[in-house]
Amino acid sequence: MKIKYYLFFFILLFTLNGYAQKPSYKNINIRYVQPPKEPLPVNVKTYYTQILNEIPEIVDINNFTMTKITHTDVTLAGYKKTTETTKAHILLKMNFHSANFVSKIHKTTTRIKKDGKRVEVPAEQLVITASIKSDILMRDVLNNKDIVIQDNFVLEQVYDSGAIEEIGLASKILKRDGKRKAYGMYRNMLDKRVREFSNMIDEKYGYPIKSTKMKITIGKGKKYDYSDLEQAYDSIKKLIKNNPNSFRRYQYNEQIQTLNYCIKIWKNAIKEYQPNSKKARINDKIVGGLYNNIAWANFLLRDWDNIYKSTGQSLLFKESKKNSESISKFFRRIQKLRALSPTRYEKN
Numbered sequence: 001m002k003i004k005y006y007l008f009f010f011i012l013l014f015t016l017n018g019y020a021q022k023p024s025y026k027n028i029n030i031r032y033v034q035p036p037k038e039p040l041p042v043n044v045k046t047y048y049t050q051i052l053n054e055i056p057e058i059v060d061i062n063n064f065t066m067t068k069i070t071h072t073d074v075t076l077a078g079y080k081k082t083t084e085t086t087k088a089h090i091l092l093k094m095n096f097h098s099a100n101f102v103s104k105i106h107k108t109t110t111r112i113k114k115d116g117k118r119v120e121v122p123a124e125q126l127v128i129t130a131s132i133k134s135d136i137l138m139r140d141v142l143n144n145k146d147i148v149i150q151d152n153f154v155l156e157q158v159y160d161s162g163a164i165e166e167i168g169l170a171s172k173i174l175k176r177d178g179k180r181k182a183y184g185m186y187r188n189m190l191d192k193r194v195r196e197f198s199n200m201i202d203e204k205y206g207y208p209i210k211s212t213k214m215k216i217t218i219g220k221g222k223k224y225d226y227s228d229l230e231q232a233y234d235s236i237k238k239l240i241k242n243n244p245n246s247f248r249r250y251q252y253n254e255q256i257q258t259l260n261y262c263i264k265i266w267k268n269a270i271k272e273y274q275p276n277s278k279k280a281r282i283n284d285k286i287v288g289g290l291y292n293n294i295a296w297a298n299f300l301l302r303d304w305d306n307i308y309k310s311t312g313q314s315l316l317f318k319e320s321k322k323n324s325e326s327i328s329k330f331f332r333r334i335q336k337l338r339a340l341s342p343t344r345y346e347k348n
Helices: 002-019 171-206 227-242 253-270 282-300 304-314 318-340 341-347
Strands: 022-033 048-055 090-114 117-138 145-164 209-220
Touching: 022 090, 022 282, 090 145, 090 171, 090 341, 171 253, 209 227, 209 253, 209 282, 209 318, 227 253, 227 282, 282 304, 282 318, 304 318, 318 341
Parallel strands: 048 090
Antiparallel strands: 022 209, 090 117, 117 145
């Protein structure tokens, strides 16, 4: 009797779950312009970069020059790079002027396996600390203003051999490979410093191209047909695939029409929403995600009022609240940055 009862309960639970409508999600990558945290004056349009390496120890290695560094190109997204200083509104200069390294051999211990047991034995540890100094200058020539200045900025990198069981081997490694390891760290630090400087000015003053994921909600269940939601997803996916960079600039009629078409599908689906009904085609688990879909479409349309209207409605539903809070935070950050420099933002 108990077996029949449990079997009946299991079938009932399976049936209810089979008919319960649940959301499924598909991601779409979009590219957009990220406005700067500190926009430059509107009359600034060009920039010039110069990277100097005046460290003899590095130049002497296989005729090493800055061109052998992976990241030597300092960029300021949204502005035109010029090769003539006289035509530059912004000067970006970096000068590497000194380098040195210090080495130390420390007494330590390590554990080895001996006669089937782990025992502690004396050991040595080689530590080489290399450093380089550099100066940077970012100057607004057009407006006669220094924007960023760093003098004698020190960057360090450490080589640690770890515990070496053989006493005396650390000294041999230092004598044989010490300079080579230090010079290798110099080169890494040159590369890192240029890259960090480029990233810093791009994030703070430039208009870099960024990528983010749109999480599109689509219905899932055996009882109802969700081909309309699939169609909306396919339409917006195709639009972004065929126009990967278009949302960086102006909106075209094709884009506007497709996005409004998708919004219409999602709004019509929301009209079917039945609260507190697990079996409804559009229920509490799905409806919030549809509002988020609309918010993403409005982001591509740059319709900020409707973005927050949609995410605000999504916040009312437990299933979508966390995701809605996340994308609303993203939208507000972008809009805040955009408000600092709307003219140039619209042109990029």
